[in-house]
Amino acid sequence: MLILHTSDTHLGYAQFDLEEREKDVYDAFSEIVDAAVKDRVDAVVHSGDIFHIPRPAGRPLVKLGEGIKTMREHGIRFYFTLGEHDILRMRGTPSALLFQRLGLATYVGDGNPVIDGDLFIVGFHKRRNIEVEELFDGFKRADEIAKEHPDKKKVVVIHQGLLECHPYGEITANDLPRLFDYYAMGHLHDHVEKRFERLAGPVCYPGSIDPTPSEGIKEFRKGYFLVDLSGREARPEWVGLNSSRQQFRYDVEYARLGQEIARIKKEIEEKSLPKRPVVLVRVKGHEIDNAKVAASISGLRDLCLYPDWEPILEGSPSGQELLTERPTDIQEEMVRLATLALGDERRASFAIRELLPLLERGEKEEALDLVNKAYEKSRFKEVVG
Numbered sequence: 001m002l003i004l005h006t007s008d009t010h011l012g013y014a015q016f017d018l019e020e021r022e023k024d025v026y027d028a029f030s031e032i033v034d035a036a037v038k039d040r041v042d043a044v045v046h047s048g049d050i051f052h053i054p055r056p057a058g059r060p061l062v063k064l065g066e067g068i069k070t071m072r073e074h075g076i077r078f079y080f081t082l083g084e085h086d087i088l089r090m091r092g093t094p095s096a097l098l099f100q101r102l103g104l105a106t107y108v109g110d111g112n113p114v115i116d117g118d119l120f121i122v123g124f125h126k127r128r129n130i131e132v133e134e135l136f137d138g139f140k141r142a143d144e145i146a147k148e149h150p151d152k153k154k155v156v157v158i159h160q161g162l163l164e165c166h167p168y169g170e171i172t173a174n175d176l177p178r179l180f181d182y183y184a185m186g187h188l189h190d191h192v193e194k195r196f197e198r199l200a201g202p203v204c205y206p207g208s209i210d211p212t213p214s215e216g217i218k219e220f221r222k223g224y225f226l227v228d229l230s231g232r233e234a235r236p237e238w239v240g241l242n243s244s245r246q247q248f249r250y251d252v253e254y255a256r257l258g259q260e261i262a263r264i265k266k267e268i269e270e271k272s273l274p275k276r277p278v279v280l281v282r283v284k285g286h287e288i289d290n291a292k293v294a295a296s297i298s299g300l301r302d303l304c305l306y307p308d309w310e311p312i313l314e315g316s317p318s319g320q321e322l323l324t325e326r327p328t329d330i331q332e333e334m335v336r337l338a339t340l341a342l343g344d345e346r347r348a349s350f351a352i353r354e355l356l357p358l359l360e361r362g363e364k365e366e367a368l369d370l371v372n373k374a375y376e377k378s379r380f381k382e383v384v385g
């Protein structure tokens with residue numbers, strides 16, 4: 001049995017609000033669907049964040065539908081769970097469930113195992129920090145039922161960060177059910193493959209299929225897992241995508257701007273890429289004349305889809321540099337400052353890591369819901385009262 005495992009497709013996302021960048025995401029998704037057909041996989045498993053926003057527009061919905069249709073025409077079943085980007089916290093049905101309701105795809109995010117031939121598959125939709133305990137009973141139950149099916153190939157589909165793979169994971173490998181041949185993970189946008197002593201199979205994050213807002217502009221490789229389940233042990237192979245639009249970051253000296261831009265031009269020309277790349281030029285120097293740099297950069301416009309620049313300030317790193325370099329450091333700095341202001345690390349973490357992302361996206365009802373849940377669960381009781 002061969003399965004294709006993808007995740008974090010974020011259909012509908014358009015970097016810089018450019019239509020070309022929205023289309024790049026669909027190209028990546030199509031490449032994955034075509035690979036599933038070409039490699040004659042038995043099933044495609046999606047670990048969540050199918051869409052970029054919980055109310056996707058027509059185009060991302062149609063693109064998912066077309067992909068599912070192609071898979072179906074080749075007898076490939078599509079199993080999926082939901083990530084935080086797919087889930088409407090208040091009222092309403094997540095859009096991706098449409099395909100489940102129509103019988104065209106199988107939602108496995110409710111913790112109820114599905115058996116299809118030799119495949120035993122169960123999944124869990126994304127839980128926020130304050131909800132993760134909800135998962136643990138489900139994980140236990142998944143193991144109990146899995147035990148009754150020793151002859152099946154067992155796959156568990158989860159959209160959470162593991163602490164062992166990312167510093168802000170919500171759960172650990174110790175929390176996971178033990179008896180699965182393959183742990184189809186989603187949520188982390190980098191590709192990760194790990195094995196743990198107590199788990200029967202490998203834990204795999206395929207990563208996002210195209211860079212998303214927090215990833216910055218830099219060289220990257222995106223892909224998916226082909227997982228051979230025919231032997232005693234699952235054998236995952238991560239396969240890189242070819243359709244991706246490349247992104248490059250160059251650091252140049254302001255004093256040599258003209259030559260540097262000419263060099264960059266030549267380098268990009270020599271690559272003869274099928275898609276014009278996204279380029280970020282970071283300029284180092286004193287008394288940088290913005291207009292002059294902008295004029296130089298515009299010389300890259302024919303060759304690049306989106307040439308942009310930013311200064312590298314000497315001494316203390318600029319906020320801008322931190323943002324592109326290490327987005328999580330910004331968040332940690334904010335947690336640190338909020339801790340000073342509130343005098344309590346847990347409340348600061350709640351505000352910055354949980355509440356702020358919702359408010360940034362304008363999800364006021366969800367934010368209120370989160371605050372209410374925290375209150376109901378008396379999360380900050382010993383601190384507040």
Ligand SMILES: [Mn+2]
Binds near residue numbers: 008049085188
């Ligand atoms: Mn994601």
